[in-house]
Amino acid sequence: MLRPRKRRDEYEVADTAAAASHGEDDPSRRDFINIAAAAAAAGGVAAVAWPLIDQMNPSGDTLALSSIEFDLSKVQLGQQVEVKWRSKPVFVRYRTPKEISEAVAADNAGLRDPATDASRHKPGKPQWLVLVGVCTHLGCIPNFGQGPYGGWLCPCHGSVYDTSGRIRAGPAPLNLAVPDYSFESDTKIKIG
Amino acid sequence: MSGHSTYEPKTAIERWLDSRLPILRFSKDHLMDFPTPKNLNYWWTFGAILAFCLGAQIATGIVLAMHYVPNAAMAFNSVEHIRRDVNYGWLIQFIHANGASMMFLAVYIHMFRGIYYGSYKAPREVLWLLGMIIYFLMMATAFFGYVLPWGQMSFWGATVITNIFGAIPVIGPSLTSWLWGGFAVDDPTLNRFFSLHYLLPFVIAGVVVLHIWALHVPGNNNPTGVNVKDKTDTVPFHPYYTVKDGFGLSVFIVLFGAFVFYAPDAMGHVDNYVPANPLVTPQHIVPEWYLLPYYAMLRAIPNKLMGVIALGVAIGVLFIMPWIDTSKVRSMRYRPMARWFFFIFIVTCLVLGWCGAHEPDAVVIPGVGAGFTLGDYPINSDVWLSRLGMLSYFGFFASLFLVPMFETPLPVPESISEPVLAHPATVPAGATAAPEKKG
Numbered sequence A: 001m002l003r004p005r006k007r008r009d010e011y012e013v014a015d016t017a018a019a020a021s022h023g024e025d026d027p028s029r030r031d032f033i034n035i036a037a038a039a040a041a042a043g044g045v046a047a048v049a050w051p052l053i054d055q056m057n058p059s060g061d062t063l064a065l066s067s068i069e070f071d072l073s074k075v076q077l078g079q080q081v082e083v084k085w086r087s088k089p090v091f092v093r094y095r096t097p098k099e100i101s102e103a104v105a106a107d108n109a110g111l112r113d114p115a116t117d118a119s120r121h122k123p124g125k126p127q128w129l130v131l132v133g134v135c136t137h138l139g140c141i142p143n144f145g146q147g148p149y150g151g152w153l154c155p156c157h158g159s160v161y162d163t164s165g166r167i168r169a170g171p172a173p174l175n176l177a178v179p180d181y182s183f184e185s186d187t188k189i190k191i192g
Numbered sequence B: 001m002s003g004h005s006t007y008e009p010k011t012a013i014e015r016w017l018d019s020r021l022p023i024l025r026f027s028k029d030h031l032m033d034f035p036t037p038k039n040l041n042y043w044w045t046f047g048a049i050l051a052f053c054l055g056a057q058i059a060t061g062i063v064l065a066m067h068y069v070p071n072a073a074m075a076f077n078s079v080e081h082i083r084r085d086v087n088y089g090w091l092i093q094f095i096h097a098n099g100a101s102m103m104f105l106a107v108y109i110h111m112f113r114g115i116y117y118g119s120y121k122a123p124r125e126v127l128w129l130l131g132m133i134i135y136f137l138m139m140a141t142a143f144f145g146y147v148l149p150w151g152q153m154s155f156w157g158a159t160v161i162t163n164i165f166g167a168i169p170v171i172g173p174s175l176t177s178w179l180w181g182g183f184a185v186d187d188p189t190l191n192r193f194f195s196l197h198y199l200l201p202f203v204i205a206g207v208v209v210l211h212i213w214a215l216h217v218p219g220n221n222n223p224t225g226v227n228v229k230d231k232t233d234t235v236p237f238h239p240y241y242t243v244k245d246g247f248g249l250s251v252f253i254v255l256f257g258a259f260v261f262y263a264p265d266a267m268g269h270v271d272n273y274v275p276a277n278p279l280v281t282p283q284h285i286v287p288e289w290y291l292l293p294y295y296a297m298l299r300a301i302p303n304k305l306m307g308v309i310a311l312g313v314a315i316g317v318l319f320i321m322p323w324i325d326t327s328k329v330r331s332m333r334y335r336p337m338a339r340w341f342f343f344i345f346i347v348t349c350l351v352l353g354w355c356g357a358h359e360p361d362a363v364v365i366p367g368v369g370a371g372f373t374l375g376d377y378p379i380n381s382d383v384w385l386s387r388l389g390m391l392s393y394f395g396f397f398a399s400l401f402l403v404p405m406f407e408t409p410l411p412v413p414e415s416i417s418e419p420v421l422a423h424p425a426t427v428p429a430g431a432t433a434a435p436e437k438k439g
Helices: A016-024 A027-054 A060-064 A097-108 B012-018 B023-032 B042-065 B075-084 B089-116 B125-147 B152-167 B172-180 B187-216 B237-262 B289-300 B304-319 B338-357 B382-406 B418-422
Strands: A068-071 A080-085 A088-094 A128-132 A167-169 A181-185 A188-191 B035-037 B234-236
Touching: A027 B042, A027 B089, A060 B075, A068 A080, A128 A188, B012 B023, B023 B237, B035 B237, B042 B089, B042 B187, B042 B237, B075 B089, B089 B125, B089 B237, B089 B289, B089 B338, B125 B152, B125 B187, B125 B289, B125 B304, B152 B172, B152 B187, B152 B304, B172 B187, B234 B237, B289 B304, B289 B338, B289 B382, B304 B382, B338 B382
Parallel strands: none
Antiparallel strands: A068 A188, A080 A088, A088 A128, A181 A188, B035 B234
16 A cells, blocks of 8 residues: 655645545555566566576586596505595595495494495495595595594594594584496496 | 755664664655656656666676686686676676667767756756766776777777877877886786776766766756756656656666677677787777767877877867856757757767778768869768768867857746646646546
């Protein structure tokens, strides 16, 4: 409902808005115009705002580089290779049988972010552990082979990960993330 | 003009704010209740349209700067990256590039309106001067912006314009070298142009605030040019002119959108899709359309320094218009002679624009040959038409000074309301009161 503005009577003009609100005509028609105009304007603003917001999302050429292939034969038993994927390191670790058995043994050790070791590698490939090498605390890169569990130790705030990349001590809330990847062949994986 | 404030704080928070920073009072008095002549026509909507254009250029420009690389080796590719890869980058870049043209279109209409209705005359000289400063800053900003894509036209346009300063005696060569940051337009030039291109729109926005301040002291001029006498001559800005400006802006945006979506390169130049090459100048160098009349005048004069001076005077004379004009009557509605000079002036600007777009020896009237050679060029050539246009251009300013000596103005109405009330028949029957009752 439109109400007549206070100082309207100062202006000697035909004031249709005031006339409508005095009940001389159906005010809902005017309200409809106001609401329709505001809705059209809001739609227009949203349509213009979205491109201005979306332009900050990853661009087409950035997304085009979002999957990579990696040749596993480059990794020696007991070692890991870091691969850059989406501007971040991915750890590709060739685990020893000892490291695997330690990880499996800890499946029920009261984990902060419970996950079995089997859920963190591809079926039948327990030796290959592929993880996003970014500490889930504040984004630093944990160091390989350090810490009491033989997995990783984050140099920034002391988060400790085991040989399955699960968080075992320190401030980080979650396990090291497992990226989307698949085996193209026995010696080649595609990440992303 | 703004009179006493009608703002009444309604809540405790508004009262608290009003006694500390009366920004709501200011907004209500100046953006809503501001008494505006009730007879403004659609030529008056271009102020709001220009405010929109400036806002759109700043918004899209900030976005483009997030993706653009001001480096001679990467600038061209970064603009192509924006157009091809960045989400909606094509839309944002086309809005920005065409927005410059749309803003100049609007500013030229705004200026011609000011000239026709005598809006530059007392007491609005400072308003006009601030407007001319904005216009000058717009030209500088547009020039810097045009260099950034680092295509052939960007590069050679920058070369030509910066070389204009080389015409200045004694200090010219060292001045151009200082502008370039080297011995030619190169990476340092591109970097500083980018910096200035980002800076100047905010300077423009600041001058716009002063421009509106200077507008709100005497209030709007109007199509009759007659001063506002009392409240019956005005209506509050809101809703009467917010709606009118809004409608004018909507129509303008349709035109804007037509260029952005259907002819985004119509006002550009194909050579700017070729990366800058300091060793090859394109066949035919032209500035953007909004600078063509000045370019034509620059070329029309065979002496480098004199050409540059003519260019400066052509722009500078606009600044002193309020003091050239000797007519007591503001609006050309009531100036039978001056209005003809005004229309000739518009045609002159268009003809000079045509001249600037063509090569100096281009034939003007096809099919009759180039004619005899007068001085350096054939009589039927672009250059001689440019010289004629230049004479006409400066002739207009002379007419502002001279015409009032010979002209008998038509009777000027006593007030803004008088011509309307004197001819009630011109208002269609039944269109007077309460149109909402007509269903």
